[in-house]
Amino acid sequence: MEIEIISSQDEYLTGLGQRAKAAEVLLRTMSDEDKKKGLVAAAAALTEKAAEILKANSEDVAEAEKNGMRASMVDRLRLSEERIAGMSEGLIQVSELPDPVGTVLEEFDRPNGLKIQKVSVPMGVIGIIYESRPNVTADAFALTFRSGNAVILKGGSDAIRSNKAIVAVIRDALEEAGLPKDALLLIEKTDRETTGKFMKLRQYVDLLIPRGGAGLIRATVENSTIPVIETGIGNCHVYVDKAADLEMAVKIIHNAKCQRMGVCNACESLVIHREIADRAVPAIFGDLAGSGIEVRGDASALILSPDMKAATDDDWGTEYGDAIISLKIVDSLDEAIAHINRYTTHHSEAIVTADDESAVRFLNEIDAAAVYVNASTRFTDGFEFGFGAEIGISTQKLHARGPMGLRELTSYKYEIRGNGQVRG
Amino acid sequence: MEIEIISSQDEYLTGLGQRAKAAEVLLRTMSDEDKKKGLVAAAAALTEKAAEILKANSEDVAEAEKNGMRASMVDRLRLSEERIAGMSEGLIQVSELPDPVGTVLEEFDRPNGLKIQKVSVPMGVIGIIYESRPNVTADAFALTFRSGNAVILKGGSDAIRSNKAIVAVIRDALEEAGLPKDALLLIEKTDRETTGKFMKLRQYVDLLIPRGGAGLIRATVENSTIPVIETGIGNCHVYVDKAADLEMAVKIIHNAKCQRMGVCNACESLVIHREIADRAVPAIFGDLAGSGIEVRGDASALILSPDMKAATDDDWGTEYGDAIISLKIVDSLDEAIAHINRYTTHHSEAIVTADDESAVRFLNEIDAAAVYVNASTRFTDGFEFGFGAEIGISTQKLHARGPMGLRELTSYKYEIRGNGQVRG
Numbered sequence: 001m002e003i004e005i006i007s008s009q010d011e012y013l014t015g016l017g018q019r020a021k022a023a024e025v026l027l028r029t030m031s032d033e034d035k036k037k038g039l040v041a042a043a044a045a046l047t048e049k050a051a052e053i054l055k056a057n058s059e060d061v062a063e064a065e066k067n068g069m070r071a072s073m074v075d076r077l078r079l080s081e082e083r084i085a086g087m088s089e090g091l092i093q094v095s096e097l098p099d100p101v102g103t104v105l106e107e108f109d110r111p112n113g114l115k116i117q118k119v120s121v122p123m124g125v126i127g128i129i130y131e132s133r134p135n136v137t138a139d140a141f142a143l144t145f146r147s148g149n150a151v152i153l154k155g156g157s158d159a160i161r162s163n164k165a166i167v168a169v170i171r172d173a174l175e176e177a178g179l180p181k182d183a184l185l186l187i188e189k190t191d192r193e194t195t196g197k198f199m200k201l202r203q204y205v206d207l208l209i210p211r212g213g214a215g216l217i218r219a220t221v222e223n224s225t226i227p228v229i230e231t232g233i234g235n236c237h238v239y240v241d242k243a244a245d246l247e248m249a250v251k252i253i254h255n256a257k258c259q260r261m262g263v264c265n266a267c268e269s270l271v272i273h274r275e276i277a278d279r280a281v282p283a284i285f286g287d288l289a290g291s292g293i294e295v296r297g298d299a300s301a302l303i304l305s306p307d308m309k310a311a312t313d314d315d316w317g318t319e320y321g322d323a324i325i326s327l328k329i330v331d332s333l334d335e336a337i338a339h340i341n342r343y344t345t346h347h348s349e350a351i352v353t354a355d356d357e358s359a360v361r362f363l364n365e366i367d368a369a370a371v372y373v374n375a376s377t378r379f380t381d382g383f384e385f386g387f388g389a390e391i392g393i394s395t396q397k398l399h400a401r402g403p404m405g406l407r408e409l410t411s412y413k414y415e416i417r418g419n420g421q422v423r424g
Numbered sequence: 425m426e427i428e429i430i431s432s433q434d435e436y437l438t439g440l441g442q443r444a445k446a447a448e449v450l451l452r453t454m455s456d457e458d459k460k461k462g463l464v465a466a467a468a469a470l471t472e473k474a475a476e477i478l479k480a481n482s483e484d485v486a487e488a489e490k491n492g493m494r495a496s497m498v499d500r501l502r503l504s505e506e507r508i509a510g511m512s513e514g515l516i517q518v519s520e521l522p523d524p525v526g527t528v529l530e531e532f533d534r535p536n537g538l539k540i541q542k543v544s545v546p547m548g549v550i551g552i553i554y555e556s557r558p559n560v561t562a563d564a565f566a567l568t569f570r571s572g573n574a575v576i577l578k579g580g581s582d583a584i585r586s587n588k589a590i591v592a593v594i595r596d597a598l599e600e601a602g603l604p605k606d607a608l609l610l611i612e613k614t615d616r617e618t619t620g621k622f623m624k625l626r627q628y629v630d631l632l633i634p635r636g637g638a639g640l641i642r643a644t645v646e647n648s649t650i651p652v653i654e655t656g657i658g659n660c661h662v663y664v665d666k667a668a669d670l671e672m673a674v675k676i677i678h679n680a681k682c683q684r685m686g687v688c689n690a691c692e693s694l695v696i697h698r699e700i701a702d703r704a705v706p707a708i709f710g711d712l713a714g715s716g717i718e719v720r721g722d723a724s725a726l727i728l729s730p731d732m733k734a735a736t737d738d739d740w741g742t743e744y745g746d747a748i749i750s751l752k753i754v755d756s757l758d759e760a761i762a763h764i765n766r767y768t769t770h771h772s773e774a775i776v777t778a779d780d781e782s783a784v785r786f787l788n789e790i791d792a793a794a795v796y797v798n799a800s801t802r803f804t805d806g807f808e809f810g811f812g813a814e815i816g817i818s819t820q821k822l823h824a825r826g827p828m829g830l831r832e833l834t835s836y837k838y839e840i841r842g843n844g845q846v847r848g
Contacts, residue, residue, distance in 0.1 A: 025765070029788050110810060114799055123821050124791070202645070206821050221626070225646050227822040248844040255846030341449070363839045364453050367548070375538055375842030384847065385838075386534060397547050397630050397835035398651040399823035411821035414809075415787045418799030420672040422679030423808065 009194050016185050017204025020125040020150040023182035027148045028122060030179075032099040035146055038179045039095035043088040045173035046138065046166070050084045056165035057134065064158050076133045077159055087138040087166075094142040097388045100406040101148045115417045120410045122148030124206035127198065128391075129154045129220060131212040134162035141170055141184050143391045147409040150183045152205065154198055157190035164188060199224035206411075211392055214319070229399060231392030234264035234347035235319045236377040239336045239362070240284075241353035242275035248374060249280060249352040250287050255376040256350065258291050262321050264393060265348050265380040269316065270327040271336045274300070277329050281305050284327075293323050300329040316343045333358050337365045344368055346395045348377040369395060369402035433618050440609050441628025444549040444574040447606035451572045452546060454603075456523040459570055462603045463519035469597035470512040470562065470590070474505055480589035481558065488582050500557045501583055511562040511590075518566040521812045524830040525572045539841045544834045546572030548630035551622065552815075553578045553644060555636040558586035565594055565608050567815045571833040574607045576629065578622055581614035588612060623648035630835075635816055638743070653824060655816030658688035658771035659743045660801040663760045663786070664708075665777035666699035672798060673704060673776040674711050679800040680774065682715050686745045688817060689772050689804040693740065694751040695760045698724070701753050705729050708751075717747050724753040740767045757782050761789045768792055770819045772801040793819060793826035 046053070057079040064074050106118040126149045128140045137155060144151035155163040163186055171181040187198060199208065202225045209229050210220040217230050238256055240249045256267035272280050281304040285295050289307070296311035308327070315326040316339070330336045340349055350372035351362040359373040370380040380402060382390025387405030394400045400408035470477070481503040488498050530542040550573045552564045561579060568575035579587040587610055595605040611622060623632065626649045633653050634644040641654055662680055664673045680691035696704050705728040709719050713731070720735035732751070739750040740763070754760045764773055774796035775786040783797040794804040804826060806814025811829030818824045824832035 025789070028791070108810065110808070114803060116809065222649050227651065227820060229822075245844070251844060251846055259847055359841075365449070367452070368837065370838040370840060372840045373842065375840055375845040376847050378847035379538060379840065379845070380838075384534070385540065386532065396651060398653075401835055402838050411825055413792065414794040414804075414826050416794060416796045416799055416803065417783075418797065420669070420675060421799040421803070422675055423683055423800050423802040 009189070009197055012189065013187070013194065013197055013201055014204075016152055016187065017125070017201050019182040020152050020185055021204055023150040023180040024122070024124050026180045027145075027150055027183055030148060034179060035099060035148065036095045037177055038145055038174050038183070039091045039142060041173040041177040041179075042138075042141070042170040043091035043095070045169045046084055046088040046091070049169045050081055053084060053162065053165045053169065054079060054081070056161040060134075060159055060161045069158065073158075077162070079134060079162060083135060087135050090135075090139055091142045094146050094389050094406075097146060097406055099146070099148075100410050105412055112421050113419065114421055117415045117417075118412050119415055120407070121413050123409055123411050125150045125152065125204055126409065127152045127154070127201070127205045127208040127226060129195065129198070129208070129210045129212070129216065131156040131216065134159045134166060136211065137163050137166045137186075138170070140391065141167075143389055143406060143409060145183055146389075147406045149409055150180075150185070152185045152187065152198070152201075154187045154195055155190075160188070160190055196223055199226060202226045209392060227398075229392070229394050229404070230396045231394055231404070232264040232347075233319060233345045233395055234266070234377075234380075234393075235268050235317060235343055235345045236265060236348045236350075237269045237271055237340045237344070238267050238350045238352065238377065239271040239340065240273060240276060240280050241333065241336075241351055241355060241358050242273040243355035243358060244273075244276060244280070244352040245354055245374075246276070246280055246283060250283055252350065252352055252374070252376050253284055254287055254291065256378055257288060257293060257325050259376075259378055261323060263378075264319075265377050266321070267350075267377050268319050268325060269343065270325060271339055272301075272327065272329050273333070273336065274329050274331050277301070278304060281327070281329070288325060293325055295325055295327055297327040298329060301327050319345065333361060337362065341365070341367055346397075347393065348372065348380040350375065350377050369393065433613070433621055436613065437611070437618065437621055437625055438628075440576055440611065441549070441625050443606040444576055444609055445628050447574040447604040448546070448548050450604045451569075451574055451607055454572060458603060459523060459572065460519045461601055462569055462598050462607070463515045463566060465597040465601040465603075466562075466565070466594040467512040467515035467519070469593045470508055470515070473593045474508045477508060477586065477589045477593060478503060478505070480585040484558075484583055484585045493582065497582075501586070503558060503586060507559060511559050514559075514563055515566045518570050518813050518830075521570060521830055523570070523572075524834050529836055536845050537843065538845055541839045541841075542836050543839055544831070545837050547833055547835050549574045549576065549628055550833065551576045551578070551625070551629045551632040551650060553619065553622070553632065553634045553636070553640065555580045555640060558583045558590060560635065561587050561590045561610075562594070564815070565591075567813055567830060567833060569607055570813075571830045573833055574604075574609070576609045576611065576622070576625075578611045578619055579614075584612070584614050620647055623650060626650045633816060651822075653816070653818050653822075653828070654820045655818055655828075656688040656771075657743060657769045657819055658690070658801075658817075659692050659741060659767055659769045660689060660772045660774075661693045661695055661764045661768070662691050662774045662776065662801065663695040663764065664697060664700060664704050665757065665760075665775055665779060665782050666697040667779035667782060668697075668700060668704070668776040669778055669798075670700070670704055670707060674707055676774065676776055676798070676800050677708055678711055678715070680802055681712060681717060681749055683800075683802055685747060687802075688743075689801050690745070691774075691801055692743050692749060693767065694749060695763055696725075696751065696753050697757070697760065698753050698755050701725070702728060705751070705753070712749060717749055719749055719751055721751040722753060725751050743769065757785060761786065765789070765791055770821075771817065772796065772804040774799065774801050793817065 208226040382403040632650040806827040
């Protein structure tokens with residue numbers, strides 16, 4: 001019996017993979033105009049068929065509430081006319097971004113007369129595994145389709161009815177527009193085993209992007225045979241140098257911690273130079289505590305602000321995603337850099353300093369996707385960087401680092417033109 | 425007992441990982457001058473201490489011969505004064521290439537005044553798993569060190585004494601030059617279990633590159649949790665279009681197949697348009713058979729050249745690496761493209777044609793790292809592309825595609841300078 005079940009999963013996934021690969025061939029040479037047309041048609045269909053989507057979504061919501069999902073999660077799951085309009089608007093915005101495919105990235109001639117061009121091409125088939133929020137379904141389609149990729153989505157089981165409805169609406173719209181509907185495929189089986197097998201569908205999937213919490217990302221990295229890009233884990237630091245403008249430091253830290261707490265570019269840990277600590281710690285603690293943030297300090301910090309909670313060693317490596325922040329006092333820039341490099345998740349790190357030499361050392365020596373001098377870590381974001389879109393923020397070094405826009409969803413090929421050259 | 429063995433392997437690999445990470449920190453900010461100095465010192469040491477290396481190598485060779493290794497493999501294993509001089513010269517050549525680190529790849533200002541630079545940085549710690557040839561040990565060090573990376577090497581058990589000797593000589597040379605010797609580390613345990621655990625050393629290794637046969641690459645992809653770049657599997661095709669210059673086609677095919685047969689950019693399969701087949705097949709078959717190549721044709725080809733062997737369906741997907749080639753006749757460019765895209769390993773594919781429209785379609789629609797018009801597939805090579813060096817040829821689409829030189833061993837970071845900006 002078990003063998004049959006496994007084989008039916010295999011067939012199911014292989015079938016999806018083959019359909020995605022067939023769509024990939026058409027997408028590879030699809031004109032800019034057709035890619036735009038597909039997104040515009042999908043955007044229109046989402047608003048036209050909002051009622052269908054809302055009906056499916058209300059079933060997901062009812063089921064989630066019955067299962068005791070907490071209210072904040074139910075809110076992420078719930079769609080409305082307004083949220084669907086937002087998804088639709090997102091598709092239009094992405095349609096207006098320039099086509100990242102077909103760009104001549106480099107061009108060079110060889111002494112033997114070969115003319116070599118390095119040209120951007122779609123990645124091929126992209127797999128995306130994500131949790132809960134159904135609007136990701138439309139976003140992920142927009143970005144992958146605009147960059148000429150087919151996509152296979154695996155959403156959370158809580159949102160399965162919503163995701164099926166959104167995908168059906170978009171696929172119908174593509175078909176009506178005369179475009180390959182298999183550019184967008186959804187894995188409708190939400191069991192763990194199917195997900196595990198999806199991660200090994202290397203023959204058909206060129207890149208797998210997990211979007212979600214640390215557990216999902218770790219499971220994907222450990223089980224996938226498809227190349228993975230890790231995204232979105234951020235234990236981000238702000239370091240207040242001895243030469244910091246203290247007022248600026250308080251403002252940056254406040255923004256980096258308080259503006260939005262559940263996001264990956266929020267600050268989770270402060271590092272403060274001892275020479276400025278007697279002024280900086282009370283000022284920063286006062287500001288954060290006043291905003292309801294729990295500050296957990298090391299022994300030196302507790303002496304300066306006795307109302308602070310005590311940090312344990314576990315705090316330094318923790319991404320709270322919540323109203324908590326850790327605070328460590330260091331004796332030198334060297335110690336600050338060593339501490340941050342030890343606990344960084346390679347996402348975003350900032351220094352506040354008026355000393356250019358310290359700034360340059362921090363920029364050069366910190367090993368992170370985005371390193372800031374005198375600015376908030378919250379800017380690590382595809383829109384803030386001007387990319388016009390974002391599929392995620394890569395925290396690994398292969399292929400793409402930091403915010404990933406349309407361009408980061410492309411690869412390249414070398415096109416070589418000769419007139420009979422052979423190798424000597 | 426088994427638990428103890430496992431734990432000792434873990435400790436051994438963790439120790440290497442930590443040493444590599446410590447070296448990485450120093451390499452991250454190492455000057456161009458020091459990187460050159462390290463390579464020049466290593467080059468000098470290799471020739472000075474050639475006797476030590478040759479002694480160790482002669483033990484490997486004796487052991488291999490005792491174990492019945494075939495002569496061609498023993499030849500790959502055997503070093504000589506001349507081969508060591510070649511390794512040394514390779515280090516000098518790489519030292520003369522420009523430093524790929526610290527290049528400002530892009531630069532842009534945001535409306536809020538943030539100044540963003542995208543700067544090339546080393547990848548970090550690179551792992552390389554390879555087989556047999558001990559000269560790879562010096563080559564891999566040269567490329568990773570020049571690009572500011574620490575490297576952990578896992579060579580074949582047959583060459584372990586040679587590799588240990590080469591690594592010891594280079595590490596001593598680095599130390600004498602005042603540079604971090606842990607930039608180069610060798611895994612001295614050659615058992616499978618250690619290799620398996622090495623592939624999961626994600627905490628310390630940023631990128632893993634397997635160099636070797638299809639079995640090694642598959643095992644790495646399936647078992648590694650470290651991001652892998654697949655290299656060097658090439659089932660390369662030459663397609664002879666109906667509008668081909670036949671003389672050029674014969675010359676290109678001869679070169680692509682015969683110039684060197686065991687390499688990944690050699691041609692393994694021919695695809696010929698039916699409209700030119702009656703002239704092309706006998707001419708190509710005559711040329712290849714005259715050079716001792718076994719040609720395996722489909723039914724249509726056998727009618728034209730009855731001395732040809734018959735191909736089976738297994739032939740289309742086979743990388744022979746030997747004096748064999750398959751030959752298929754197609755009715756159209758469409759069929760040629762579909763056939764090649766079905767069996768390609770995404771390495772190098774060529775069309776011979778005088779028709780520009782066919783050439784452009786082939787360039788656009790074939791999914792390979794290097795696509796050629798009227799030239800031999802043998803040019804897919806870091807040196808032939810003018811990169812000055814090559815760590816391998818990537819056949820996947822993430823990060824790097826085709827020949828990988830120094831630049832492909834780097835990542836990037838965003839350096840952002842502000843004056844107190846916070847996100848609104």
